[in-house]
Amino acid sequence: MALEHRLADEAAALAAALAEPLGAVGDDRLRDLIGMIGSVRRLVDAVGVRIAGELARRCDEGALAVRWGERSAAAVLAVEAGLDPAEAQDWCEVGAQVVPRLSLAGEDLSPRRPVIAEAVERAELTMRSLSRIARTVDEVECRASGRGESIAPVLLAEAVRLAPRELARLCRFAIDRADPDGVPIREEEQRRRAGVQVSHLPDGMLRWIVTMDPESAGFLTAALDARTAPRREPRFAVDDALEDEPTEGGTRTLAHRRLDALVSIASESLRHDPGNVAGTAVTMVVTVSLDALRTGLGAAEIAGIDATISAATARRLAAQAEIVPVVLGGASEPLDLGRSARLFSAAQRRALGLRDGGCAWWGCTAPPGWCEIAHVDPWARGGPTDLDNAILLCPFHHRRFDLDRWTLEVVEGERWLVPPSWVDARRTPRRAGRARPTGRVAA
Template sequence: MDDRVAVLARALEECRAVSVWALCGQAAVDALDLLEAHAGWVGAMRFELIRGVDASGIPAAQGATSTVGWLRERHRLLPGAASKQVRLAAALDRECPVTAGALAAGAVNVDQAWVIADAVAKLPAEYRARADEYLVGLGGEFGPKELAGLGERVLEVVAPEEAEARALAALERAEERAYVGRELRLSPLPGEGRVRVAGWLDREAAAVVQAALDPLCAPGGFGADGGEPRTPGQRRADALVEVCRIATACTELPDNGGDRPQVVVTVDYDTLRYQVGAATLDDGQLLSAAAARRLACDAAILPAVLDGAGQVLDVGRQQRLFTGALRRALVLRDKGCAFPGCDRPPRWCEGHHVIHWADGGPTNRDNAVLLCGHHHRLIHHSDWRVTINPTDGHPDFTPPTHIDPQQQPRRNRYHRRE
């Protein structure tokens, strides 16, 4: 070894005496390739020596706390670089003899050797030799980055049955962690009128939720007023509300405190009548008067109407205002959301009082129209107006002036195919 190192030192001295600028063209390329090949051999020799120094206890004898510390101090290395050299030296000696030989022969470089050693170390002992040989065989074709990716999947090549069993076990553990870690949080934001929804679902549950949301959050159905105005996030939020609205409308949810699931809105009569002030949900959260009026159109609502002194004037019984024969009549007439251009079917729609019942409007077909959740909100919170045409009894929608200065009434032609 001493003789070889001495020969190498003399050769390097001779090279230093020659200016690299004297090399040009292919001669420079050949010299570079030769140096890279010999760098592998120098690296292999270095790791052998580090392993020997470590095994002989020289660092401790010289007062160092570890071989890593000794290397860092003696050769002025970063701590991470010194640690990496010691670990690679040990791996090449114990677990990656094929890589060590390839490094000495210039078939792989130091970076490739480190990647191979790292991949091999993650495998069960009985598969390491085969993985070492397989990855070295790929060293002439792939660099360190690509080898790292191949190393992550090397067990699939050297032991496919073991890899499949491990993957299945890992999947089961991940599913169990995901299921145990499931949660849903609804956090009201003070002063903002919003509630933050956050949480985690396992993949199985998420697939069920996604399947329920997808049909409800597709864009479209807004043709007459210039296209889909909602962002994807807004469509998903609307779809989640629609799913819950459909669920509360069915009879299969369990009772909540002895009653079917319901929304309780407490509102004084003037607020409901004149839309001045706020209503209160049963958890103490506030709703605008407009939102209370919209909810009261067609939902499982208990309207607790109070006078100015807070005395109960009327606590309405749970009912769906547009039900039975009346709702079937609306479905036969409107065949879905009646807003111009909307294609949502009847089962996604709510009954809307053209003249609100708080304003004295009756609950009958001549004062009702089917609207999806989005357009129900639009009618309550924009300048769109809906009327029932006295000639044929069908709803007409008058757009605001910024959409149509002439305010020509529009109808939904999608469902009726007129």
């Protein structure tokens, strides 16, 4: 069925469903309405991309935007459709890649990116995801000619089941994989753009705007997570007078707690620094392949940081910092404890942090330092303290997993969280864990 017909039918179905007062619908029906809204939104994006592509073609060939009094097709779209300029630009960029083209002789040509054009017709992805994939394909093609088209189907297939942030990480990995020699260059460019801007506000407060490269972010994120993790609730004070000062309403936002953590880090550094900077660097978990570590070529990852660092930087960090090995296990540090212990070891926590990437609940962004280790099969009912029986969850989702009686299923090596029937009558599985780059991305 054509996109426009699908849009008309699903919009009509949504309008009919909304005829009933929302307060009278059941939980399952409300879930259906949310799904219908998402489907209509994706169809609107798909139809909008095609219209934007045709608009961009006419603006390029006949200066239509200038005749309408605007500078570009994106400006026309922003004004006429009431879109944010950045969103309008995304529509035009993707549209230009998926609309049919004309040769100089007037013959019909296939779209520039036929695989992305097919994805638009399926209306499975939002505009944001399509735009990110289109730009990634262009960059991969620019850095490794001929590989852009081969990576596009892989990214499109993965995007259907990934959250936007996870898709962004996958796209960055695809670029690094296509051009491993360019990782140090991109890393150096990020360092040049990094820095701290300090503004003095009229009311006497200071505003710091911190833009960090991945390496810098790794150190600061590790330090902040250690001091702001839920349930630890440390108290920070510059002096004894502040220690007794009550917080507003007894609670503080995450932004307040991060500021407290930064002040605490600075205060502690000043109290213990004898006049020089020494000691062991802040512990970070750096994931890097053995070949990359040996050769210094390729990319590495810092746990909790989305962007990659170069293998050369990973080697430098390994020389100056306390190392937490990525490949854990062996006689000295067993990962599977069976029934010999109820609590998971520090080695297992590190392994889970690498495997799950943080809270394994779909869409949750809690980092590993904020999470707890849950037994999938409870220890009290005979469940072993092994990695296969463990899952990393933030405190909220740990409670939901235990109290609501969710289950975990493994299908072809992938783990899926399955809700109970009273939460979701269809018991639709949700993918567990963060997206990790796999062999599928090396298309």
